Amino acid sequence: MSIVQPDPITRRKLLKGAAGATTLAFSGTLGRSNFFYAEQPAARPNVIQQENALEGATDWQLTRVRVDRSDGCRSMAIEGYCSKQSVAAGEKLQIMVSTEPAEKFHIEIFRTGYYGGRGARRMSSLGPFEGKRQRMPCPTSGPCTSVAGNLRPS
Numbered sequence: 437m438s439i440v441q442p443d444p445i446t447r448r449k450l451l452k453g454a455a456g457a458t459t460l461a462f463s464g465t466l467g468r469s470n471f472f473y474a475e476q477p478a479a480r481p482n483v484i485q486q487e488n489a490l491e492g493a494t495d496w497q498l499t500r501v502r503v504d505r506s507d508g509c510r511s512m513a514i515e516g517y518c519s520k521q522s523v524a525a526g527e528k529l530q531i532m533v534s535t536e537p538a539e540k541f542h543i544e545i546f547r548t549g550y551y552g553g554r555g556a557r558r559m560s561s562l563g564p565f566e567g568k569r570q571r572m573p574c575p576t577s578g579p580c581t582s583v584a585g586n587l588r589p590s
Contacts, residue, residue, distance in 0.1 A: 484549075492551025493558045496544075512536045514567070516587065532587035535567030543590075565590050 504512045516533035523529045535541060542563035546556040570587045 487547075487557075488550040488552075490551060490557055492549075492554025493546065493556055494554055496546040496548075496554075496556035496558065514541060516590070519589075530589040532570075533565070533567060533590040534570035534587055536569050538566075538568045540564040541567045541590075 502511055502513060504510055514533065514535045516531060519530035519532075520527075531543060533541060533543075540563070542561060543565070544558055545560040545562070547559050548556045551557050567590070
């Protein structure tokens, strides 16, 4: 009959055991924490990201413009401007339009953004409005050819 002597506990074995116990304790805690976080509601997506994920429009840029002057800055058939270049939701925007000859017209409102690379999305289509001829001053030559006259809002 042989007697088995237990291995003496060395410092190395003690540290190894302590490290293993600590790892088990932390993994159990982390597992419970992950389970807890998985039950939390997901964060809401960014509003701008949601908007830009919507389908864009391909017809927002003017592509068939007939200019009546040789310098290419005017089309007397229909021209106009807005009271502001940008508005926040709920703000008032006035649109001044002159048509030659006087005839009905529609206005399309676009929001610029990414929209899958298309650049804008149609937000609204308004009209028809009764167009009328209004006199706009002729722009002078120079670095800026934009003109805002004294047109009445349409």
